[in-house]
Amino acid sequence: MTRIFISIDIPENIQQEIEKIQNRLPEFAGKKTEIENLHLTLKFLGEISKEEIEKIRKRLKEIKFSQFETSIDELGVFSEKFVRIVWLHLSNCEEIQKIIDEKLSGSFSKEKRFMSHLTIARVKRLDNKGYFSSELKKIKIPRIGFVVDSFRLKKSTLTPKGPVYETLEEYFLKKEI
Numbered sequence: 252m253t254r255i256f257i258s259i260d261i262p263e264n265i266q267q268e269i270e271k272i273q274n275r276l277p278e279f280a281g282k283k284t285e286i287e288n289l290h291l292t293l294k295f296l297g298e299i300s301k302e303e304i305e306k307i308r309k310r311l312k313e314i315k316f317s318q319f320e321t322s323i324d325e326l327g328v329f330s331e332k333f334v335r336i337v338w339l340h341l342s343n344c345e346e347i348q349k350i351i352d353e354k355l356s357g358s359f360s361k362e363k364r365f366m367s368h369l370t371i372a373r374v375k376r377l378d379n380k381g382y383f384s385s386e387l388k389k390i391k392i393p394r395i396g397f398v399v400d401s402f403r404l405k406k407s408t409l410t411p412k413g414p415v416y417e418t419l420e421e422y423f424l425k426k427e428i
Contacts, residue, residue, distance in 0.1 A: 252298040254407040255419075257311070257351055258290040259321075259344065259399055261369065268395045269339065272326070273371050276337060277386035280376040288416060289369055291341050293348045293402060296359060303358070304404075304419070310354045311404060311422050318424045319343055322396035323369075326387060334377055334384070338368035339392070347402065400424055 261269065266286040273283045296307070325340035344367040352361045377383050401424055406417045 252300060253304065254409070255296040255299045255304060255307070256292050256405055256407060257294045257296070257402060258292050258405055259341075259347075259402050260418075261289040261291075262397050265323075265395060265397050268393075269323070269369070269371060272339065272390065272392065275390050276372060277383050279372070279374050279383060280378075281372060281374040282413070283372045284370055285413065288414065289371070290405075290416070291344060291367060291369055293344070293351050294355065294359070294362065296355075306358070307355065308404060308420055311351070311402075311420070314350055314354055314422065316347055316350060316424050317427050318398050318400045319347070320396055321399050322394055323392060324394065326390055326392050327368075328374075328384075328387070334374050334380060336370050337372040337374065337387070338370050341367045341369060344399070347399075351402070400426075 266289055269289060270286050273286075276283070299307070321341050321343045323339045324342050327338055327340065328334045329336040329338065345365060348362065348365050348367070352359075352365075401421050403418045403422070404420045406419055408415045408417070
């Protein structure tokens, strides 16, 4: 069984901009996401057999979708009460997520509440939640946009040092005419 998800990977130049935002986060006990691991999860599929992965590959190849623009437009946290995740919102990704959801609906349940976000840090402990929250609000997010030209089927291997991601297949989106 292999741990599988579908994602939009973040271009290298955008990763560098996100790293600048990460470097402005207030101090916390936890870990910033490695910039090469930044991605938007469109659908987490879980532990899947090789046979099922082949079926998923075929279904995803059937998707016809145009390239689109997205931008980072908000910094936030999950959850307000016990901050665990610091994220950046990505705009305009809901439609492709719905199409992927539909394409795989025979084998996987649909996402009930998709929230388009990049996890930029995982918080284990905060000594002063109020200070952390007020400092986060001071961080101004510049409009950081890019064109999404593909999505990927990825394998995730959990290790003591963190997850290792491997692209199994990339699906290119068509250019607008």
